[in-house]
Amino acid sequence: MTVFNTGFPSIRQIQNFIKNKTPVEIGLITNQSEKGIILWQDQNCFCLQNNNKEKILIWTQSLAYVKSK
Amino acid sequence: MTVFNTGFPSIRQIQNFIKNKTPVEIGLITNQSEKGIILWQDQNCFCLQNNNKEKILIWTQSLAYVKSK
Amino acid sequence: MTVFNTGFPSIRQIQNFIKNKTPVEIGLITNQSEKGIILWQDQNCFCLQNNNKEKILIWTQSLAYVKSK
Amino acid sequence: MTVFNTGFPSIRQIQNFIKNKTPVEIGLITNQSEKGIILWQDQNCFCLQNNNKEKILIWTQSLAYVKSK
Amino acid sequence: MTVFNTGFPSIRQIQNFIKNKTPVEIGLITNQSEKGIILWQDQNCFCLQNNNKEKILIWTQSLAYVKSK
Amino acid sequence: MTVFNTGFPSIRQIQNFIKNKTPVEIGLITNQSEKGIILWQDQNCFCLQNNNKEKILIWTQSLAYVKSK
Structure with missing residues (x-):
């Protein structure tokens, strides 16, 4: 389970990607990957907007x- | 484990999909995916009605x- | 981890399948699936009787x- | 995580397989399977003796x- | 999550493999396997020395x- | 879930890899692997700098x- 503590480097790094609209590639344990920008994160999910402007909830x-x- | 807290954006987003009967595509870690509308969610499952009107319990x-x- | 709370819709739905001997298809994260009726569930397992009358403990x-x- | 409570049907069923030296087939999430008899179980593992008399610790x-x- | 309790048969069995430098084959859920001897275990990892004398941290x-x- | 306790051998070993900029190969449960040096670790992630100087957050x-x- 992802530990959602905003003091952690990993969570802060993602928050920076969100703030700066940094293009990212997200790799899944299915071997699939998706590119776009992360709109928000919570304990369960990242919300990714891909290059087709689709919003995808990705389970952490x-x-x-x-x-x- | 999915954290089922109705104040979380991810849970609220799914609740909106349920309320609005939004067509969704659900991707599994098996690389399978299924399309339909979500009827309800709880701590363990989503209940998806697919385009053949079958109801499928999908483990979160x-x-x-x-x-x- | 499956939360085994008999008040949850997912657990009640399975209890109904058990009571009504509803034929089900169970899909696993291995991409395998098995058909039959569920005889009982507990915190760890479903007990499925398949169409060859074999009893299979399936880990939730x-x-x-x-x-x- | 498997819940190791000897009052659960799933744990009792495995205890019966152990006591009766019942031949079993164990399927893993890797899609591999192994046949033999279960010698003991604990919170982490089953100890399976396969048909070549090898003892294998299988993580639950x-x-x-x-x-x- | 592996329960790291030195009173458990599974943990004691691994401790014996360590003490006796027993050659083992470790199978992963990726379907990969690696042979060698286990140097130590903790809550997160086994440290395996393979037949090329490489030390590999294997996540439990x-x-x-x-x-x- | 990885237990992030700096007294554990596994966590200390990774800290040594970080301090010494030890080249590592990280294998994932997807069967992918990536080479580079680990810049930091926290409860959720390793940050790996690969041989193309890309920084990759790898979920533990x-x-x-x-x-x-």
Whole structure:
């Protein structure tokens, strides 16, 4: 389970990606990946807006990696 | 484990999909996906009615993403 | 972890499948699926009787979906 | 996480397989399966003796199903 | 989550493998496996020395089985 | 869930890799692997700088192994 503590580097890093609209690539444990910008995060999900302007709720339980581009 | 707190954006977003009968695509960590509308959610499951009017209990532990269409 | 609270819709739905001997298809996160009727559930497992009358303990941690047929 | 409570049907069922040396097939979330008899269980593992008399510690976190043969 | 209680048979069995430098095969939920001897275990990891004398930290969350050879 | 206790051998080992800029290979439960040096770790993630100088947040929930090279 992702620990959602805003003092953690990982959570702050994602908050920076959100604030700066940093393009990211999100890799899932399914081996799928999706590119876009992260709109918000909470305890369960990231909300990603992909390059087709679709909003996708990504469950953090399925995250493998996040790479800034 | 999904945290089922109705104040969270992710849970509220799903509640909106339920209320508005928003067509969604649900992606699983199996790489399978299913389209339909979400009828209800609880701590363990989403109940999805697919386009064949079948009702499917989807365990939240197997969720990768939810995309509104 | 599945939350085993008999007041939850998901647990009640499974209890109804058990009581009514509803034929179900159970999908696992391995992409395997098995058909039959559920005999009982507890915190860890479903006991499924498949169409060959074999009894199979299915760990809820491996559940992706349950579909009534 | 498997809940190891000897009052649960799932745990009792496995205890019966152990006591009766019931031949079982254990399916893993890797899609692998192994046949043999279960020698003991604890919170983390089943100890399976396969048909080559090898003893294998199987982590319960990787269990998909147990089928008696 | 692996329960790290030195009174459990599974933890004691691994401690014996460590003490006796027992050659083992470790299977992961990725379907990969690695052979060697276990140098130590803690709550998160096994440290395996493989046959090329490389030390590998294996996360217990990815364990499927351990087989002594 | 990874237990983030700096007294544990696994956490100390990673801290040493960080301090010494030890080249590592990180294997994921997706069967992907990535090489580089670990810049920091917290409860949720490792931050890996790969050989293209990209920084990648790797969720510890997706870790299978870490091998020093």
